[in-house]
Structures are given as C-alpha cells and as structure tokens.
Amino acid sequence: xxDQSVIITKSGERRSxxxxxxxxxxxxxIRWLKSLWGLNLxxxxxxxxxxxxxxxxxxxxxxxGLKDVPPPSAVIAAANDLLVSPQYWNGWLLSFERIGIGFLxxxxxxxxxxxxxxxxxxxxxxxxxxxxxLRPIPPVAxxxxxxxxxxxxxxxxxxxxxxxxxxxxxxxxxxxASNIDRVYKRAALSLGSQPRDLFWKIILPATIPSIVTGMxxxxxxxxxxxxxxxxxxxxTGLGYLLWQSFQIGAIAHVIVCMIxxxxxxxxxxxxxxxxxxxxxxxxxxx
Amino acid sequence: xxxxxxxxxxxxxxxxxPEGIHVVAVDDVSLEIEAGEFFVLVxxxxxxxxTLLNVIAGFDQxxxxxxxxxGTPLASxxxxxxxxxxxxxxxxxxxxxxxxxxxxxxxCGPVKQGRISVEAAKKQxxxxxxxVGLHGIEDQYPEALSGGQKRRVEIIRxxxxxxxxxxxxxxxxxxxxxxxxxxxxxxxxLYDFSPKTVFFITHDLEEAIFLGDRVAIMxxxxxxxxxxxxxxxxxxRDHRILTSSRFLKLKAELGEAIHDEAQKAFEAGxxxxx
Numbered sequence: 001x002x003d004q005s006v007i008i009t010k011s012g013e014r015r016s017x018x019x020x021x022x023x024x025x026x027x028x029x030i031r032w033l034k035s036l037w038g039l040n041l042x043x044x045x046x047x048x049x050x051x052x053x054x055x056x057x058x059x060x061x062x063x064x065g066l067k068d069v070p071p072p073s074a075v076i077a078a079a080n081d082l083l084v085s086p087q088y089w090n091g092w093l094l095s096f097e098r099i100g101i102g103f104l105x106x107x108x109x110x111x112x113x114x115x116x117x118x119x120x121x122x123x124x125x126x127x128x129x130x131x132x133x134l135r136p137i138p139p140v141a142x143x144x145x146x147x148x149x150x151x152x153x154x155x156x157x158x159x160x161x162x163x164x165x166x167x168x169x170x171x172x173x174x175x176x177a178s179n180i181d182r183v184y185k186r187a188a189l190s191l192g193s194q195p196r197d198l199f200w201k202i203i204l205p206a207t208i209p210s211i212v213t214g215m216x217x218x219x220x221x222x223x224x225x226x227x228x229x230x231x232x233x234x235x236t237g238l239g240y241l242l243w244q245s246f247q248i249g250a251i252a253h254v255i256v257c258m259i260x261x262x263x264x265x266x267x268x269x270x271x272x273x274x275x276x277x278x279x280x281x282x283x284x285x286x
Numbered sequence: 287x288x289x290x291x292x293x294x295x296x297x298x299x300x301x302x303x304p305e306g307i308h309v310v311a312v313d314d315v316s317l318e319i320e321a322g323e324f325f326v327l328v329x330x331x332x333x334x335x336x337t338l339l340n341v342i343a344g345f346d347q348x349x350x351x352x353x354x355x356x357g358t359p360l361a362s363x364x365x366x367x368x369x370x371x372x373x374x375x376x377x378x379x380x381x382x383x384x385x386x387x388x389x390x391x392x393x394c395g396p397v398k399q400g401r402i403s404v405e406a407a408k409k410q411x412x413x414x415x416x417x418v419g420l421h422g423i424e425d426q427y428p429e430a431l432s433g434g435q436k437r438r439v440e441i442i443r444x445x446x447x448x449x450x451x452x453x454x455x456x457x458x459x460x461x462x463x464x465x466x467x468x469x470x471x472x473x474x475x476l477y478d479f480s481p482k483t484v485f486f487i488t489h490d491l492e493e494a495i496f497l498g499d500r501v502a503i504m505x506x507x508x509x510x511x512x513x514x515x516x517x518x519x520x521x522x523r524d525h526r527i528l529t530s531s532r533f534l535k536l537k538a539e540l541g542e543a544i545h546d547e548a549q550k551a552f553e554a555g556x557x558x559x560x
Contacts, residue, residue: 183380186375192395
C-alpha cells in the first residue's frame with residue numbers, strides 16, 4: 001500500500017490528505033495557562049493581596065462592620081485548628097456523601113422521567129401539571145415537611161439535595177429531548193434503523209448535551225441545599241459545622257467553613273464538567 | 287422480481303389541509319423513472335418537489351395517485367410505507383449524526399442491517415472516502431468538517447447503504463459555487479463507480495443538466511410536471527461540458543420554461559405579502 005499524502009482528484013484538484021490538526025484538551029489547557037501568565041497573574045496577585053491586607057488591618061483602622069470580622073491571620077489560625085480536626089474532615093465526607101446520593105437520585109429519577117415525558121404525550125399531560133404546581137416552591141421551604149415526613153434527619157437532608165437538582169435536570173431533559181431535529185430520526189430510518197432503535201441511536205445522544213447542562217446547574221443548587229438543610233436539620237457536615245461555629249461565636253471557623261464549602265462546590269462542578277466532557281466528546285471542538 | 291429501482295409515479299397528488307385551507311402541494315404528477323437512471327427534478331422554491339421526495343422516502347403520504355417501485359406499491363392515499371434502507375435520503379440541511387465519527391456515520395447503515403461485517407464496511411468506507419479526496423478524516427466528528435466535506439461524507443453514507451434508489455433533496459443548496467462544482471463532479475464520479483437509480487431535486491438548472499440523464503421541470507405550486515428533457519451528453523462528464531454547445535442549447539431550452547415558473551412563484555409570493 002502506498003502512503004499518499006496528496007490526492008489528485010479527477011478534476012486535477014490537489015487536496016491535502018493530512019488529517020486536520022486537532023485541538024486536544026491538553027494543549028488548550030497549556031494555552032489557557034499561558035494566557036494567565038504575565039500581566040493577568042500580576043494584576044490578580046496585586047488585587048487579592050490588597051484586599052487581604054486591607055482586611056487584615058481593617059480592625060486596627062477601626063472600619064465599622066469589619067472590626068468584628070476576624071482578620072486573615074485569625075482565619076489561618078482557625079484553619080490550622082480545623083484541618084487537624086476529625087470532625088472537619090468528617091464534615092467534608094458527609095456533605096459529599098449527601099450530595100452524591102441526592103444528586104445521583106435526582107439524575108436517576110429526572111433523566112428517565114424527562115425522556116418519557118418528551119416521548120409520550122399522555123405521560124407529559126399527566127405529570128407536567130404536578131411539576132408546575134410543585135416546582136415554584138423553593139427546596140428550602142420543603143425542609144420542615146421533609147423532617148416530619150422522613151424517618152431520619154439524614155434522609156430529609158438527602159431529600160432536599162435531591163429536590164435542588166431534580167427540577168433542573170428534569171426540565172433540561174424534557175427540553176433537550178423534545179427539540180431534536182426530526183431530520184436525524186428520518187436519516188436513521190432511511191439508513192435502516194427500526195423505530196424502536198431511535199431511542200438509543202438518536203434521542204438519547206441528542207439529549208445528552210442538555211442533560212449535562214442540567215447537571216452543571218443542578219450541582220450548584222445541590223450545594224446550596226445541603227448547606228441550608230445541614231444548618232437546619234443536620235448534626236454533621238460542613239453546613240452544620242459552619243452553623244455550630246457561629247453559635248459558639250467562633251467566627252474565624254465560620255469563614256474557614258465558608259471557604260471549604262466554596263472549594264467543595266468548585267470540585268463538584270469540575271467533576272461534572274469532566275463527566276460532561278467525557279459524555280459529549282463531539283462538543284469539545286467548539 | 288429483481289429490485290433495480292424503476293420508479294413509477296402515477297397521477298400523484300398531495301393536498302395539505304391545515305385549518306380547512308386546501309393547499310395543493312403536488313398536483314397530478316406522473317413520471318416513469320428507469321432503473322439506474324439519474325433523474326433530476328427542477329422547480330422553483332416551494333413547488334412541492336420536496337413533498338414528492340418525502341412521499342417516496344416514506345416520510346409523508348399521498349392524497350391521490352400511486353407510486354410503485356419495481357412493480358411493488360410504495361405509496362397510495364392513506365397508505366404510507368415505512369421509511370427504509372432501500373430508499374436512502376440525503377437531506378438538504380445535512381443529517382450526519384454529530385455525536386458519532388465520520389467512519390461510524392458511513393458504516394452504520396450496512397452494519398446495522400447486518401449486510402457486511404464492521405471490518406469490511408470500514409474498508410469500503412475508506413475506499414469511498416479516498417475516491418473523493420477525503421483520505422484521513424475517518425476519525426473526525428462531522429462538525430470538524432467543512433460544508434463540502436460534510437456533503438460528500440453524507441452521500442457516501444447513503445451509497446454505502448446500497449439503496450435501490452438514492453434520494454437527494456437539494457444536497458448542495460448551502461454550498462458556495464466553487465465548492466459546489468467540485469462536489470458535483472465527485473457525485474458523478476461516485477455515481478459512475480456505484481451506479482443506481484438516483485432521484486435528485488434542485489432549483490439549479492445548470493446543476494440539473496450537468497448531473498442528470500433526464501431533467502424534469504416542475505411548475506410552481508400546485509406542482510405538476512411541465513416538461514421532461516433527456517440530457518444526451520455522454521458520461522463520464524466533467525466541468526468542461528458546461529461550455530459545450532449541447533449543454534448551452536439544453537440550458538436555453540429549459541431555462542425559458544423554468545424562468546416562467548420562477549416568475550409565477552415570485553408573483554404569487556408578492557400577492558401573498560400584499
């Protein structure tokens with residue numbers, strides 16, 4: 001076999017036969033790093049440094065409001081304290097566990113239900129009114145009734161997390177699955193697919209990008225819900241630790257908890273992005 | 287009876303009836319398309335040519351008349367045959383599955399039907415791709431390709447499916463003139479390589495004469511057949527025939543007929559807007 005690098009077509013047109021250069025995720029990451037390097041890094045360091053310095057000396061300067069907030073040095077001290085505490089790490093573990101279970105349940109119920117509603121009019125007609133009735137109620141408002149309903153506090157917290165992610169993934173799945181261009185279904189049938197194949201071949205892959213968007217938004221809401229419900233109903237977790245620290249007046253510990261929750265939320269979003277990218281490799285081109 | 291792709295359209299009619307307003311999309315169309323023929327239907331936008339193609343493909347049904355393929359009834363009023371791999375469609379707006387690679391897109395039809403093994407399909411796909419200068423794009427996703435590349439891949443996907451009749455619905459509409467002329471030659475090359483009955487729809491007269499064995503002119507709505515002309519230019523053809531006297535004569539002859547229809551369509555559009 002000869003390795004042709006240029007193909008000359010009948011019309012005499014020369015055409016490069018090299019595959020197009022692909023923008024891989026690793027060299028995109030390097031470009032991103034390079035764009036950060038230099039001026040942006042310098043400006044960022046200066047602005048964050050200024051805020052930290054200002055905050056550190058706010059009490060000394062007697063700035064109203066800020067003088068009761070512990071300075072960064074106190075927060076670092078509190079962090080040193082918390083980072084060696086098993087209760088703190090246990091809080092991470094339990095909050096993540098609740099997020100994991102509640103979020104996963106929301107996907108397991110929301111995605112199939114959304115697909116069923118998009119594909120069957122009677123299902124949509126039956127279930128949509130219930131959804132429109134319940135959806136406007138903020139998940140936090142469900143906390144008291146959830147405590148009454150579920151046998152354990154743990155279950156009520158998981159239920160609230162579930163609600164936080166459920167509506168958005170359900171609506172995104174319905175939206176994605178009902179807006180698929182019919183030309184794909186027609187093409188599949190015209191290539192020999194049976195109507196029963198369309199679900200796996202067309203409907204599901206075409207809906208995945210919408211599902212991933214729903215998951216990304218849902219994950220953010222899940223963290224809000226886990227913190228709120230741990231504060232109210234929990235006796236463990238990062239949200240509970242934050243509230244407990246507040247109640248004993250350990251404000252520096254509160255700030256450490258805030259930052260920890262921020263980091264946890266960021267890590268969860270990164271995980272969802274990674275899963276989303278893995279599930280939709282064809283969208284990485286954009 | 288052997289499936290050779292002879293298509294017989296008899297008194298085909300299609301009336302849409304949205305909210306009681308009768309819209310006659312196709313009006314008493316009769317055509318006999320021979321097995322292995324490259325048949326082109328030309329008409330102004332909105333004349334019902336896509337409706338006719340959709341009926342043949344099984345996406346729509348007739349309100350009168352009948353369509354037979356190789357003597358077997360394909361469509362008649364109230365009866366709609368399922369879309370199937372014997373009548374593969376190449377769509378105007380493009381329908382490569384964006385979530386699958388080029389190679390998967392091309393091989394999915396025959397592999398799905400269990401006609402050939404995955405390996406044999408891949409080998410055949412690479413041969414087809416190389417023939418139209420698309421060597422080495424197998425593992426790309428369709429979105430990474432240019433418009434002209436996508437059209438060639440989609441035509442190859444349809445040919446790999448080995449349909450009895452290939453239905454092309456204005457496949458080159460969105461391409462620029464230069465890309466279009468290259469892709470048209472590629473289509474002819476593929477047709478000569480793998481001949482089968484082709485039903486091609488366009489509103490571009492030059493394209494019709496360049497590609498077709500016979501060209502039919504469809505009137506503006508309600509769409510009926512105005513004229514059918516045989517293109518007696520030998521194959522294989524390339525872009526040089528575009529300036530041959532035979533080509534220009536056919537173009538002049540058909541051009542007058544199509545221009546009248548375009549004028550009527552334009553005036554009808556003006557009336558609807560007024």
